[in-house]
Amino acid sequence: MLQGQSIINGQPKQGSGSTFTGINPATGDRLEPAYSSASREDLERAASLAEEAFPVYSRTPARQRAHFLRHVADGLEAIAAQVVERAGQESGLPEARLKGELARTVNQFRVFAQVIEEGSWVNARIDLAQPERKPLPRADIRSVLRPLGPVAVFGASNFPLAFSVAGGDTASALAAGNPVLVKAHPAHPGTSELVGQAVSRSVRACGLPAGTFALLFDAGTEVGSLLVAHPAIQAVGFTGSLAGGRALMRIAAARPEPIPCFMEMGSTNPLFVLPEALKARGAEIANGLFNSFTLGVGQMCTKPGLVYLPCGEHAEMLVAELRLLVEQAGASVMLTDAICRNHNTGMILRQSDERVEMLAQGAPHAGSGGAYAAPALFQTSGGNLLADPDLAREIFGPSTLIVRYKDTQELMALAESLEGQLTASVHGTDAEITAHAGLLAALERKAGRLIVNGYPTGVEVSNAMIHGGPFPATSDSRATSVGTLAIYRFARPVCYQNFLQVALPDELKDENPLGIWRMIDGQFTRDAVAAPVAAPVS
């Protein structure tokens, strides 16, 4: 079933670039088949098909697009066993996690189907004509969100399903009415191809233009760079490293016509523990923290990588609990050999830094070979971190850095010295949370999501979720890549002045045929536009 080929025009396409394979990170074994990198011509063809597909797909009624999204969801469920097996081989992630991730991926498609079927997301606004207004009459003015054009999506290494070929970026871009070109992550090509085939089958089954979806493989970074530079591409969705995201942002900004970029580039996710909470439930926090920073072998964008504890005996007790948990833990396989090597480099640098103490480390992997990492616990002082914020740099893996703060003043200074984050968490008693409004206010400027008495891992796909935050967490703090608001990244408002009813999009027609919420002359309503009242004959 796996062809080792890109998918263009709904068909497998043998590339002419260098070849690569998936690699089982647990063993280092190559996984068949070999994948050929897409050529420049392949990319041109995929882009021009997407461009051709746009006028048709963007005008496909929302009800049909919703049907398509549900078809994809069903198609993924139908191949779940195969996808989970292959993803396990390629990523080293356990079956239960991958089953959960597949369910989430499927759910995302169904959630966006619901959003576009309900239809009110388009922000339809109608300002009725005022022909009698003085000094000048007002024309009839209406606006609604319309899709941007073909979107480039980059699969992430750490979520081979939920942030990859049919991940949240793809689901939201398709939901908004945009064709999608996915650049597969080379760490899980087989998973990508299986999922890409399923999406392609749904495109065909739903009678959509073949250019609505394409999947491109590349051993390196050339296809991705060319994709972001391609004039047909109108926006970019990316989850990955800061270096990779930043490089693509530069390409997008240097285009003759710059395009919006939505890069999610990770975060250290600071977690603050206040003294009374520590006293009341230190052991519980130790457990929650350990589970959170080791979840998925610490390869989560939302892993809490900085834990701020006060000084004193209660903190010592929490640290002792954490040490025990870390020391009892064994090594687990990481996603790829490259991630494992980066992790090891980060660990060596941190271990050799005299300002940081390594408090505990889990048992190393017993066997030889494979990309394994054991949990680790580090500690430094607030003073050290304030003196050199670079101490806090993200290590992608199952470790965290405890930062001991002296007092509230130092706590505030530490909060204010943070760079942009996806999340920031605070553990405190009700009285402490109430008393620390200043801390929460400072963190609000730093992060997209603030969490009280919880842990940042586990990102809910819901209407209020924000998985975003100030740079360098993401390229655009005004966007989210998780939750229903993610659809807004891939749409732009278009205004229609003095239009005939027949020429208006359905969302803006007087009678409100889609029954959506609209703003009419400043009022939210699901009503139709009232028929004009005839002027009384005088």
Place this chain on the structure above:
Amino acid sequence: MLQGQSIINGQPKQGSGSTFTGINPATGDRLEPAYSSASREDLERAASLAEEAFPVYSRTPARQRAHFLRHVADGLEAIAAQVVERAGQESGLPEARLKGELARTVNQFRVFAQVIEEGSWVNARIDLAQPERKPLPRADIRSVLRPLGPVAVFGASNFPLAFSVAGGDTASALAAGNPVLVKAHPAHPGTSELVGQAVSRSVRACGLPAGTFALLFDAGTEVGSLLVAHPAIQAVGFTGSLAGGRALMRIAAARPEPIPCFMEMGSTNPLFVLPEALKARGAEIANGLFNSFTLGVGQMCTKPGLVYLPCGEHAEMLVAELRLLVEQAGASVMLTDAICRNHNTGMILRQSDERVEMLAQGAPHAGSGGAYAAPALFQTSGGNLLADPDLAREIFGPSTLIVRYKDTQELMALAESLEGQLTASVHGTDAEITAHAGLLAALERKAGRLIVNGYPTGVEVSNAMIHGGPFPATSDSRATSVGTLAIYRFARPVCYQNFLQVALPDELKDENPLGIWRMIDGQFTRDAVAAPVAAPVS
């Protein structure tokens, strides 16, 4: 009353850079006083005061911010006569236009006051906790828009009031809760200072931090460049040239922390006339077009600079009407000598281009001196324009280029060859509009606003207005700089997970104390969150 100084910390501040004065474009005379360019230290001080003001101003309740916006509106009305007089001297714009522009400026502040007082713009969303959900419970998740941080605003040359110191960018950024630093346009320093003083007085009278607003003068571009690069600045609003906007976009993209840029950089605003409409009301269209492309001496972002006419006798009649109108018109004073010189260069290039015919020109200015321009009418063929799209480059001034198209096929090719536009207009009978769905669809991809049987000049400040469009019309097609949607440029969503009621922003508190529209578990409502129903005792 005019000091010739920047306004920092609510006080006039003598700059140390080079000095300049306003110049009356009708006479070339310098206008007192001399203005001193802000120094780098002035900018640092203004930026750090804005940064200090942010935590206070961003948490000032919307009701108080609305009061402040109305205070600014009242303050501007109180000095209307003085502002209109000075703006007339500095811009050459007639009194009636400036009175109208002042009214619009005042109105914008009042409209945004209304928007934030009503309060629903913040897109409050609440997903209630589901503690019993399987396999995992759902936390309580809420999100709301929060201000970005200090915003840099660049005054425009062509709207000394409505797109300048207290223009739409300033009004919307302040409304969203951001301090504003304005870089005044050097063409109207006195107008800028008068308006800046009024805003400053309102900041003081309303008890807001002095850093909420600052005004910086500069003879050149250094202060603007430094402002966009400054780490305190979190977003940029700009109306001006493509070259200027693009230069600032590059600076913003190269920052260690890139920031969103909202540049409105002009447009040629194509206007298509279909054959039957031409037949039915050619003379009326000639009049409407002439008024539109000569409005404000053609110095409008929305000036129709490209007019597509079919071949044939009816088009000849319209052209003849237009020629007459142009030939009967006299020269008018332009905004600045520099704009006039650019205009003259553009005219010479177009006149010397053998692919373009000059059909008519108004009478030149009789006197000597002054920056005057007369209306002009050019014509080329669709074939010429398709062969060299650069023929359509914007000439900022009172001329337009008629493009004669052979047939519907050429019309479509011309529409598809357009670059990004603020507006695109189509004149047609009802039957023609209905039959040209393909043309409207093509234009939808090119422009932010589509107009049927109307003219693009005259941009309504309303809820549905979009004054934006694909690059190079603007830097971000997802935004508008006119209308209430402009506020969304300067806010970002923040998510609150598992928060105590007391720590939530008012917009997200259970009882809905502000009475705003919210999305609760996917449903729009103004209701409070219902008290949880106690589980029945079994």
